[in-house]
Amino acid sequence: MAKEVVMLHDVSRCSGCRACMVACKQWHDLPADMSTEFEGEYQSHKDLTSTTYNLVKFNERLDSKGKFHWDIIKYQCMHCAVPGCAEGCPKHAITKLEHGPVVINEDLCVGCDYCSMNCPFGIPKLDEKKHKSTKCDMCYDRISEGMMPSCAKTCTAQAIDFGYKDKMLEIANKRLAELKAEGHEDACLYGTDGENLTANMIYVLPEKPSVYGLPEQPKVSDGMYLWRDVIKPIGKLASGGALLGLAGMMIVHSMVKSQDEEKNTDEKGDHIKDEADKE
């Protein structure tokens, strides 16, 4: 098995310079996205878009003492260990690669948007022009050439790191211990418990995940598994079975009818007459 790779974002080190956003656009050759109007905030876009795979969020918050905080986080695909997008893709167009990245195959994608609906984070976005779903691919093409993802490569504050699982977990645990020592009581890791990965994108967070708009317990919906494992197979069986069954009945029906006609051509007329009289 290929060695697993992990992307690490240490939120406590992020300065919000957005160089990672630019690097992402440059490597993926994505156009500027001017869809968000300026509303007096530092955050550039409201959410990820089909041409923005990586967004530095600037959440504004007042803490219990009335002190202002900017909770800055690099928001993107988590490359989940069990990715809802891939599990529920009707065309099997999304693959969890052995070493970690979750990648959309555009040739197979039909733009149904199920991946976005099945993602606990709602990450994939539909590109209206191409009619394909898009999201961060962890620069799997760069990785395969031995390079870092473009965002990690460009990060000026060493907030984004990238490497093999063991090394990244070691760094994450060390940074977490430092944060706790500095008095960040709620500091935590996200995407890992410090040993095992639930995602190949992990965060070091000084505050609770909800502060950064991340779900505390991200979970792939049971509705998706119900659809995939129960309804899809039963649906095929029922529709196919109904077609076959009716075709069979039709043959038997025509046989029975032709027999009947031979047998009682005369009787039938009387039978109807009797019924009519009864009424």
Next chain:
Amino acid sequence: MKLIKNKYIPRHTKPFIAFHWINAISFMLLFFSGLPLLCEGFGWIYDYLGAENVQTFHHIMGVIFFINPYLGLVFAWKGYRRMISEVATFSKRDLTFAAKFGPELIGMEVHGLAPQGFYNGGEKINIALQMIACGILAFSGMALWGSDYFSSDLKPWLIAFHSICATIAFAASLGHIYLAVVVSPGSVKGMVDGSVDIKYAKDHHSRWLAELVNNGEISRKELNDALAKYR
């Protein structure tokens, strides 16, 4: 009401027939344009026509399918009222009929079936089933289309309900078509020009005929004269 050509008796009104066929055709087009996402074997529909075109078509048909029952409610009120009141009065007799009906599916005659009204027990079950399935389909479909307005936790469940209802409605409609075309072809005319053969009505819906006579809508003489031709 008078018999047409002394032989046919009006069963469905023109607007109700229009409602039925718009519902039927849009459902089938919706089913097959949605099928590539439910069944891998139908991927060729996307391949030949283009996934985006098929999805846009599904949306347009969806609007027609969604609006049609409301238009029916206004323009085909008579048939609608009949349909709803018949389903609402589903009784043990209907259940017995549906349970005993089986052998007729393969052309055997079942004797001692209880005489049936405007709709028989099987039709009532089919109508109720389609009303529920189509209702869920229409609303879950609209919710999925405008899914930005709904909680993200809900969306995978909407896909699940949409798919299961599509399957149920399709299987039921196959049975419906089979019963109409193969088992009792006399009924088809009722959904084409609206009238059915008096003998078909006598054989399959005798309680409805009795009801028409009792209400004085047709005279007993007229009915007997028409039936006499089959003797």
